[in-house]
Amino acid sequence: AAKHKGRNQARAYSADLEQANQRTFTLRRELADALMNNELRVFLQPVFDLETLDVIGAEALVRWQHPSMGLLSPGEFLPVAQASKMMGAIDHWVLDATLRQVSAWHAQGRWKPDWRVSINQNTDDIRHKDWASELARMLKKLNLPAQAVGIELTEELWTEPVPVVLKNLRTIQQMGLTLYIDDFGTGYSSLAYLKELPASVIKIDQHFVAQLDSANEDSTLVEAIIALGKKLQYQLIAEGVETEAQRKVLLAKGCTAAQGYLLSPPLSAKCFEERFLPEPSPT
Numbered sequence: 001a002a003k004h005k006g007r008n009q010a011r012a013y014s015a016d017l018e019q020a021n022q023r024t025f026t027l028r029r030e031l032a033d034a035l036m037n038n039e040l041r042v043f044l045q046p047v048f049d050l051e052t053l054d055v056i057g058a059e060a061l062v063r064w065q066h067p068s069m070g071l072l073s074p075g076e077f078l079p080v081a082q083a084s085k086m087m088g089a090i091d092h093w094v095l096d097a098t099l100r101q102v103s104a105w106h107a108q109g110r111w112k113p114d115w116r117v118s119i120n121q122n123t124d125d126i127r128h129k130d131w132a133s134e135l136a137r138m139l140k141k142l143n144l145p146a147q148a149v150g151i152e153l154t155e156e157l158w159t160e161p162v163p164v165v166l167k168n169l170r171t172i173q174q175m176g177l178t179l180y181i182d183d184f185g186t187g188y189s190s191l192a193y194l195k196e197l198p199a200s201v202i203k204i205d206q207h208f209v210a211q212l213d214s215a216n217e218d219s220t221l222v223e224a225i226i227a228l229g230k231k232l233q234y235q236l237i238a239e240g241v242e243t244e245a246q247r248k249v250l251l252a253k254g255c256t257a258a259q260g261y262l263l264s265p266p267l268s269a270k271c272f273e274e275r276f277l278p279e280p281s282p283t
């Protein structure tokens with residue numbers, strides 16, 4: 001009977017695998033059209049001051065409003081995009097859509113002058129030598145100050161910093177944009193690269209934040225990351241704060257900004273606007 005069970009499990013497993021492959025195949029085929037058919041969405045997750053609970057900005061996170069599968073999260077389709085060399089196109093779309101949305105709010109006087117929106121970018125796009133100048137052109141056209149915009153990059157992307165990427169990053173820093181190191185502590189980069197990168201914000205990965213109130217609570221790593229970040233004069237933002245206990249520990253250890261379900265999930269632009277923006281002032 002045990003043998004039989006094993007065989008059935010193997011069959012069930014391969015059926016699952018078959019289904020997963022089928023889904024990936026379908027998504028790959030449809031993703032190209034999704035861009036053209038305007039099915040991608042920018043969601044915004046507010047970032048909060050942990051002490052005052054004031055909003056200090058937001059992170060743009062892409063979603064795919066799929067016609068039959070519903071709202072898909074990046075984990076479901078970015079790997080497909082990566083494999084089919086569409087990452088650059090998607091990142092460019094997200095950058096453009098986010099900047100246009102924020103500039104509209106900015107023009108209405110509803111985007112606070114000290115708020116910053118941060119946009120995740122894969123290095124595929126940043127490898128283009130014109131990436132920084134294109135970004136400058138977009139900001140100018142939209143009349144959006146560079147101070148209102150940040151770019152988030154994951155650490156693993158610069159295990160081997162490419163000269164053209166570094167050049168682009170230095171250019172946008174000189175323009176006044178802010179560079180974030182995303183998912184800090186999960187990549188494989190050496191600390192030596194920190195010095196080369198013109199970044200000023202470190203995002204503490206949710207993996208470390210989760211350890212702050214698990215059964216065997218362990219704040220050692222979070223403490224070490226915060227201490228390192230402060231010593232090197234980075235602004236620190238914790239990701240994935242889900243409980244009041246986590247908020248308290250982070251604050252006690254010196255991390256003063258965060259995002260997470262405790263404070264707000266990522267929201268559609270319309271919800272973000274309704275919930276967090278002041279009414280447009282009559283002109």
Ligand code: C2E
Pocket residue numbers: 045060061062073074075078090091094120121122152182183206239240241242259260261262265266
């Ligand atoms: P990330 O940049 O580290 O974004 C944070 C992720 O944590 C988001 O997942 C967010 O929805 C989720 N999150 C927020 N608060 C909580 C919480 O309290 N608990 C938990 N467990 N999770 C929380 P999401 O939106 O699914 O995005 C996943 C990843 O996909 C992002 O991780 C980012 O690396 C990537 N991504 C998203 N949008 C883009 C994009 O436009 N371009 C690129 N290149 N990557 C993107």
Ligand code: MG
Pocket residue numbers: 059120152182
């Ligand atoms: Mg991010």
Ligand code: MG
Pocket residue numbers: 182183203205239
């Ligand atoms: Mg992150």
Ligand code: MG
Pocket residue numbers: 183205206239
């Ligand atoms: Mg993360």
